[in-house]
Amino acid sequence: xxxxxxxxxxxxxxxxxxxxxxxxxxxxxxxxxxxxxxxxxxxxxxxxxxxxxxxxxxxxxxxxxxxxxxxxxxxxxxxxxxxxxxxxxxxxxxxxxxxxxxxxxxxxxxxxxxxxxxxxxxxxxxxxxxxxxxxxxxxxxxxxxxxxxxxxxxxxxxxxxxxxxxxxxxxxxxxxxxxxxxxxxxxxxxxxxxxxxxxxxxxxxxxxxxxxxxxxxxxxxxxxxxxxxxxxxxxxxxxxxxxxxxxxxxxxxxxxxxxxxxxxxxxxxxxxxxxxxxxxxxxxxxxxxxxxxxxxxxxxxxxxxxxxxxxxxxxxxxxxxxxxxxxxxxxxxxxxxxxxxxxxxxxxxxxxxxxxxxxxxxxxxxxxxxxxxxxxxxxxxxxx
Ligand SMILES: Cc1ncc(COP(=O)(O)O)c(C=O)c1O
Numbered sequence: 001x002x003x004x005x006x007x008x009x010x011x012x013x014x015x016x017x018x019x020x021x022x023x024x025x026x027x028x029x030x031x032x033x034x035x036x037x038x039x040x041x042x043x044x045x046x047x048x049x050x051x052x053x054x055x056x057x058x059x060x061x062x063x064x065x066x067x068x069x070x071x072x073x074x075x076x077x078x079x080x081x082x083x084x085x086x087x088x089x090x091x092x093x094x095x096x097x098x099x100x101x102x103x104x105x106x107x108x109x110x111x112x113x114x115x116x117x118x119x120x121x122x123x124x125x126x127x128x129x130x131x132x133x134x135x136x137x138x139x140x141x142x143x144x145x146x147x148x149x150x151x152x153x154x155x156x157x158x159x160x161x162x163x164x165x166x167x168x169x170x171x172x173x174x175x176x177x178x179x180x181x182x183x184x185x186x187x188x189x190x191x192x193x194x195x196x197x198x199x200x201x202x203x204x205x206x207x208x209x210x211x212x213x214x215x216x217x218x219x220x221x222x223x224x225x226x227x228x229x230x231x232x233x234x235x236x237x238x239x240x241x242x243x244x245x246x247x248x249x250x251x252x253x254x255x256x257x258x259x260x261x262x263x264x265x266x267x268x269x270x271x272x273x274x275x276x277x278x279x280x281x282x283x284x285x286x287x288x289x290x291x292x293x294x295x296x297x298x299x300x301x302x303x304x305x306x307x308x309x310x311x312x313x314x315x316x317x318x319x320x321x322x323x324x325x326x327x328x329x330x331x332x333x334x335x336x337x338x339x340x341x342x343x344x345x346x347x348x349x350x351x352x353x354x355x356x357x358x359x360x361x362x363x364x365x366x367x368x369x370x371x372x373x374x375x376x377x378x379x380x381x382x383x384x
Contacts, residue, residue, distance in 0.1 A: 108134020131180025
């Protein structure tokens with residue numbers, strides 16, 4: 001095996017998805033709509049959706065066509081592309097508070113850039129975080145992360161208004177409060193507004209990490225849905241329907257700080273992903289994609305809520321919201337057994353946060369997903 005730990009995307013390891021290696025789907029060769037095919041030619045319905053990177057379904061024809069056209073036009077060049085300016089214009093039109101945009105290739109890179117901007121703008125170093133923001137040093141504490149970097153970050157609890165009291169006072173005020181707006185459940189809007197207030201009061205930059213939530217719970221993510229205006233918003237995943245693209249957008253003054261520090265990446269301006277994202281935005285607006293995700297997700301969530309009490313030994317409960325939901329299980333081994341059994345029934349189902357629907361998930365597909373999951377749960381419940 002030439003790849004340490006099997007794959008460069010750790011959440012796609014067989015151990016992560018199925019708790020085991022062996023008689024489970026390991027590597028894919030094709031994806032289309034809401035279906036996947038593994039190297040053995042087996043077909044699966046999918047609710048993992050590339051870890052939320054795809055909202056329109058795999059290989060959406062209009063996105064594929066836009067990307068193919070961009071590839072035939074060379075894909076990359078020695079000057080900034082027109083598509084970059086076009087997409088920035090479009091995003092400023094739809095993202096709350098956006099006046100300027102910078103593009104990146106990954107979500108982790110984009111959130112790291114937002115934090116750099118906040119530090120450069122405020123002249124402060126401390127950062128408060130809530131949620132997952134990628135693998136970069138500034139927000140990790142594992143092996144290889146310098147203690148000095150770790151000491152600059154404090155985690156704050158999700159949805160806890162009382163815990164906000166006193167967090168942004170004293171000598172060492174934060175440069176940024178970086179928040180993932182949905183963590184396992186929808187946020188209490190009172191909490192979101194309280195986070196906004198704390199950031200304003202102490203002069204910190206409020207960064208909403210909307211990598212999973214924009215282009216999903218609303219086009220403009222939690223900021224649009226719960227009317228909380230961030231100073232910076234981070235986009236990724238579904239924005240280019242699986243093509244590698246992320247972005248930071250926000251107020252002009254703050255974003256222009258980028259010209260006073262060094263933030264730059266050679267392939268941030270390849271135009272295949274930019275063209276894909278322009279096509280994605282067009283489809284989201286024309287086909288009211290977020291309404292579809294809410295409707296299809298509601299059918300899925302209702303299915304999970306019906307199944308949960310029917311399998312009391314295996315299932316603890318249901319978490320999430322229609323667009324991003326999952327079951328909790330009585331034990332880790334049970335969650336793994338359910339994922340393995342679901343795959344045997346032709347379903348890739350995430351055993352923890354989150355399962356996602358896409359535009360390709362019609363009601364009939366979602367009903368089929370629930371039926372296959374029920375078959376898997378029936379097998380596992382017998383062995384619990
Ligand atoms: C909220 C959030 N922020 C940041 C990231 C990191 O994005 P990427 O894996 O594209 O670097 C993720 C990825 O799951 C995410 O969900």
